[in-house]
Amino acid sequence: MHDIMRPSQRFARLLTPREAEVFDLVLLGKSNKDCAETLGISSRTVEVFRRRLMLKLHTENFAELMWLGILGQRPPAEWDAGPLPHQNLRDAEIALDSHSSRRN
Numbered sequence: 381m382h383d384i385m386r387p388s389q390r391f392a393r394l395l396t397p398r399e400a401e402v403f404d405l406v407l408l409g410k411s412n413k414d415c416a417e418t419l420g421i422s423s424r425t426v427e428v429f430r431r432r433l434m435l436k437l438h439t440e441n442f443a444e445l446m447w448l449g450i451l452g453q454r455p456p457a458e459w460d461a462g463p464l465p466h467q468n469l470r471d472a473e474i475a476l477d478s479h480s481s482r483r484n
Contacts, residue, residue: 388448394436402429407449 387407388400395403398419403413412430419426430442439445439454446456456473 387452390449391437394456395433399429399433399436402426403449406430406433406450407446 386400386404388395388403390398392452399462402415402481403420405418410418412426416423434440434442434445437445437448441447444454
């Protein structure tokens with residue numbers, strides 16, 4: 381089996397051990413409450429750690445932090461340069477199950 385690198389290991393030189401723990405848990409999709417329970421700290425403290433992570437890793441929002449943690453890179457700059465893909469899907473009602481029949 382391959383050794384899998386934890387996302388926080390990419391940034392080991394920048395992060396404290398606790399920041400790394402929070403980073404890994406957040407990237408696993410854990411809520412602040414779940415992180416807090418796992419680590420034995422308050423959910424407010426987890427919020428502070430998340431904000432610190434964003435500052436240290438120079439991310440402007442949570443989605444960018446996720447990109448950086450999971451893929452090791454930021455979203456491509458050209459994504460912001462042009463119009464969004466799939467113009468025909470904007471404002472469309474998309475059926476998500478077999479019971480929905482409304483579509484544009």
